[in-house]
Amino acid sequence: MATLLLAEHDDKSLNEATARALTAALELGAPVDILVAGLASRPAAEAAATLAGVGKVLLADDEALAHRRAEPVAALILSLAADYDAIVAPATSSGKNVLPRVAALLDVMQLSDITRIVAPDTFERPIYAGNAIETVRSRDATKVITVRIAAFPPAPSGGAASIETVAATDDIHLSAFVGADLSVSERPELSSARVIVSGGRALGSAEKFAEVITPLADSLKAAIGASRAAVDAGYAGNDLQVGQTGKVVAPELYVAVGISGAIQHLAGMKDSKVIVAINKDPEAPIFQVADFGLVDDLFTAVPALVEALKP
Amino acid sequence: MKILVPVKRVVDANVKIRVKADGTGVDLANVKMAMNPFCEIAVEEALRIKEAGGASEVIVVSVGGEKSSETLRTGLAMGADRGILVKTDAARIEPLAVAKLLKAVIGNEKPDLVILGKQAIDDDSNQTGQMLAALLGWPQATFASKLVLADGSAEVTREIDGGAETLRLKLPAVVTTDLRLNEPRYASLPNIMKAKKKPLDETSPEALGVDITPRLEVLKIDEPAKRGAGIKVGSAAELVGKLREAGVI
Ligand SMILES: Cc1cc2nc3c(=O)[nH]c(=O)nc-3n(C[C@H](O)[C@H](O)[C@H](O)COP(=O)(O)OP(=O)(O)OC[C@H]3O[C@@H](n4cnc5c(N)ncnc54)[C@H](O)[C@@H]3O)c2cc1C
Ligand SMILES: Cc1cc2nc3c(=O)[nH]c(=O)nc-3n(C[C@H](O)[C@H](O)[C@H](O)COP(=O)(O)OP(=O)(O)OC[C@H]3O[C@@H](n4cnc5c(N)ncnc54)[C@H](O)[C@@H]3O)c2cc1C
Numbered sequence: 187m188a189t190l191l192l193a194e195h196d197d198k199s200l201n202e203a204t205a206r207a208l209t210a211a212l213e214l215g216a217p218v219d220i221l222v223a224g225l226a227s228r229p230a231a232e233a234a235a236t237l238a239g240v241g242k243v244l245l246a247d248d249e250a251l252a253h254r255r256a257e258p259v260a261a262l263i264l265s266l267a268a269d270y271d272a273i274v275a276p277a278t279s280s281g282k283n284v285l286p287r288v289a290a291l292l293d294v295m296q297l298s299d300i301t302r303i304v305a306p307d308t309f310e311r312p313i314y315a316g317n318a319i320e321t322v323r324s325r326d327a328t329k330v331i332t333v334r335i336a337a338f339p340p341a342p343s344g345g346a347a348s349i350e351t352v353a354a355t356d357d358i359h360l361s362a363f364v365g366a367d368l369s370v371s372e373r374p375e376l377s378s379a380r381v382i383v384s385g386g387r388a389l390g391s392a393e394k395f396a397e398v399i400t401p402l403a404d405s406l407k408a409a410i411g412a413s414r415a416a417v418d419a420g421y422a423g424n425d426l427q428v429g430q431t432g433k434v435v436a437p438e439l440y441v442a443v444g445i446s447g448a449i450q451h452l453a454g455m456k457d458s459k460v461i462v463a464i465n466k467d468p469e470a471p472i473f474q475v476a477d478f479g480l481v482d483d484l485f486t487a488v489p490a491l492v493e494a495l496k497p
Numbered sequence: 498m499k500i501l502v503p504v505k506r507v508v509d510a511n512v513k514i515r516v517k518a519d520g521t522g523v524d525l526a527n528v529k530m531a532m533n534p535f536c537e538i539a540v541e542e543a544l545r546i547k548e549a550g551g552a553s554e555v556i557v558v559s560v561g562g563e564k565s566s567e568t569l570r571t572g573l574a575m576g577a578d579r580g581i582l583v584k585t586d587a588a589r590i591e592p593l594a595v596a597k598l599l600k601a602v603i604g605n606e607k608p609d610l611v612i613l614g615k616q617a618i619d620d621d622s623n624q625t626g627q628m629l630a631a632l633l634g635w636p637q638a639t640f641a642s643k644l645v646l647a648d649g650s651a652e653v654t655r656e657i658d659g660g661a662e663t664l665r666l667k668l669p670a671v672v673t674t675d676l677r678l679n680e681p682r683y684a685s686l687p688n689i690m691k692a693k694k695k696p697l698d699e700t701s702p703e704a705l706g707v708d709i710t711p712r713l714e715v716l717k718i719d720e721p722a723k724r725g726a727g728i729k730v731g732s733a734a735e736l737v738g739k740l741r742e743a744g745v746i
Contacts (some may be wrong), residue, residue, distance in 0.1 A: 290632050314514045462740070
């Protein structure tokens, strides 16, 4: 049969999470169709059609699907589900919001946040903040799966799939979109960045966070991340939290500045290729996972690093 | 208006768990257990709504073994009015089964609002609330950082990739909590004593007519690949040299 992949996008463009989840979806071995649900989202559908290996793109364009609220998107997926034996989404905030709803309505158990496909019915997924890896086999007829995007490389482009439109189901108006407060940034996105500089509680204020972290991120062309403590204290936006309960990342280079390395933080970054830690406490647990540790006061070490990086 | 809060007993967030050498699971013998932190946030939010006059009763529910009654007592000590234990000794209770059990309890209790944690920190599934909302045919707002009730509806701000969004839900509805919704209170000693006398009912999957047979078969549980500790560098300049050697800058 076939696999249906729910695209992550903002109508105007396709998020790289889609291409990463596509890699996982293709590993299931069946043809993959991509569903683009939204309002005025043809540009995103066109981008999805260029990904290599896609069967066809289903475009559902409807007022009810603007902002991709869980109830209408789940209803739409359900209306298509009979043709598919696997339904996949990236484990983004949107995928995590919608897919369990679909699973429950199909009466199947979802496989959350998978990191490896062992067989089309068998998967690996981290549990206990990544301190254990569970291998699970699903006995359900339809597999409903969210994919940890940091665990799969993006599928290349080079495809030319057709785009078919599909109708949204009736909106029963149980919920309404009121507004959004989205951060705009020229920086690479956290979940797909090649380099990430993250700041912790030690930065002490939002001003210091920006003053110290930004120049280093600029010189490394990096995305900015933060620990929960830094987000809770208001030094950085909630969408920048790295960790078990924030974003899980695996960049080429992760620089942790003034972060102690709590298990919940490590869960979000310990699969990075190279980890650098800057911390004044030589006993900080972050040094147990760091490839390169610099024991120093960050307020002098980071500016020195920015200086040393100048060509 | 009634608020129902499902709470889960999990390994304490500060415990570093150990995977059993034979790959059959995680060693939970003599490990400190606690209420899932996201559930604490859910209880706190329900209590704040009640204290502000927005609700008449807060009910905590847990699915699990006898020990889960301790978790319910924690909720009662925080200030919930009564508890319901859906007692089962099943080794694994999957989110779909938990959602079905909660749906059955909700059929009896008829709450207007259900607040759950966004994820349990042991299994990290992040499913139960969404599944429950689907089974009930109710609207949902996951990852809440702000919750305001107005008559017949809830306005919920959600933490999403890229920032935040606000939804209005028609009640009854399901809300799941994110970290920044509130800071849960500690139960005071007098309240812990008082909680011992609060009503705690018991039911079971059989009594609720729900089949909890797992759908997923756990083949094994492994330790993740270990990362060797690296080296300490003496200066920013040395660090830059190492990063160039590693080819990452
Ligand atoms: C349910 C739950 C979920 C959680 N989820 C997450 C999550 O997703 N992500 C996350 O990050 N955390 C999460 N946490 C929180 C986590 O347990 C830690 O509290 C948090 O990561 C600590 O942040 P930090 O390292 O910035 O602060 P701290 O632990 O306070 O560490 C600050 C560090 O800075 C160092 N320092 C201080 N001053 C300087 C200086 N001048 N120069 C250099 N170094 C300095 C100190 O030595 C220290 O190591 C969660 C916790 C719970 C209970
Ligand atoms: C090795 C291992 C051993 C396990 N042993 C047990 C065990 O002995 N007993 C056991 O119950 N589970 C056990 N589990 C977990 C179990 O299999 C389910 O995965 C779990 O109950 C539901 O998933 P979740 O908590 O991650 O759901 P999530 O969807 O992440 O939970 C979100 C929210 O749903 C609510 N919720 C979830 N579960 C319950 C519950 N049981 N009662 C009330 N509210 C709930 C809470 O509000 C919670 O914050 C074990 C898992 C593993 C991996």
